[in-house]
Amino acid sequence: AMEPKKILIQKQTYDGTDYENVGEIVDVYETYHILCQELPFKHLPKSKELPSRDWHDEDGEDVFMSKEGLRFQAYDLKVTFLYDGIEENMSSDLRNFINYISDCRGDETGVFLAIYDEYTKIGRRGLYVKEIDDGLFFYDDINPNSIADFSSTFRVTDPVTCLDKDFNVVS
Numbered sequence: 001a002m003e004p005k006k007i008l009i010q011k012q013t014y015d016g017t018d019y020e021n022v023g024e025i026v027d028v029y030e031t032y033h034i035l036c037q038e039l040p041f042k043h044l045p046k047s048k049e050l051p052s053r054d055w056h057d058e059d060g061e062d063v064f065m066s067k068e069g070l071r072f073q074a075y076d077l078k079v080t081f082l083y084d085g086i087e088e089n090m091s092s093d094l095r096n097f098i099n100y101i102s103d104c105r106g107d108e109t110g111v112f113l114a115i116y117d118e119y120t121k122i123g124r125r126g127l128y129v130k131e132i133d134d135g136l137f138f139y140d141d142i143n144p145n146s147i148a149d150f151s152s153t154f155r156v157t158d159p160v161t162c163l164d165k166d167f168n169v170v171s
Contacts, residue, residue, distance in 0.1 A: 005035075005036070005117070005118040005119035006027055006028070006029055006118040007027075007028040007029070007034075007035070007036045007039065007115065007116070007117055007118070008025050008026065008027055008028070008115070008116040008118070008123075008165060008167075009025070009026045009028060009100075009101070009113055009114070009115050009116075010023070010025045010026070010113075010114045010116075010167045011023045011111045011112070011113060011114075012111065012112050012113070012114050012125060012126075012167075013106045013107075013108065013109045013110070013111055013112070014109065014110075014112055014126065015108070015109050019112075019114070019125055019126070021114075021167060022106065022111060025166075025167065026100070028097070029084070031097075032085075032093045032094070032096060032097040032100075033083060033084050033085025033086075033089070033093050034081050034082065034083055034084070034085075034093070034094075034097055035081065035082045035084050036079060036080070036081055036082070036117065036119075037080040037081065037082050037149060038078075038079065038080040039077075039079050039115070039117045039119070039120065040077065040078070040079075041077065041117065041120065041122045041124055041156075042075060042077075042156075042159065043122075044072070045072045045073055045074075045075045045156075045159040045160075046072065046073045046075070047070040047071065047072055047073070048070070048071045048072060048073050050063045050064060050065060050070075051063070051064045052064065072159045072160055073159065074155060074156055074157045074158075074159055075155075075156050075159060076130060076153050076154070076155055076156070077127070077153065077154045077155075077156050078151055078152075078153050079151060079152050079153075079154060080149055080150075080151045081097075081149060081150055081151065081152065082148070082149045083147050083148045083149070083150075084147070085147070087147055090147060090148065094136070094150070098132055098152075101113060101129050101152070102129050102132070104128060112125065112126050112127060112128055112157070113125075113127040113128065113129075113154070114126075114127070114163055114167050115127055115154075116163060116164070116165050116167065118165065121165075122162065123162060123163030123164060123165065123167065123170075124156055124158065124159070124161070124162070124163065125158050125161055125163055125167075126156065126157035126158035126161075127154045127155065127156055127157070128154065128155050128157070129152060129153075129154055130153045130154060130155050131152065131153040132150070132151075132152045132153075133150055133151045133152065133153075136148050136149075136150045
């Protein structure tokens, strides 16, 4: 069988300036028997509106482009997860996973998620759970490796910083 591509999660605090790792890096498959079917990180999200003025007596618009160039918008990311464990453990594994990704309590400041996808080799930080779909879709014989799938929507607050699998900033 092919080795599943891993999703790694590192919790991080953010004080408005710096991110700091808290807790261990969690291999979601090893810990919760959950794989990722689809994690569509945007390589380049939508750019923010540039400040502009629209003069009625001139064509086009007068746009200000700062020397730093374009800035990019935060965005929502819908992720589809697969459960690939033992059916008897499914409800506790899923409950534990959902509790883990939803627990944003920290000592000094709240906690965000940094997520690394081994398949695309993209890591992003500053994520939090916005919504977890209630629906759990069970399979019969369609996919012999997975029992069910479910999806979750994350907010990606830092749409540009790229992390490696050790959660170091790459760019």
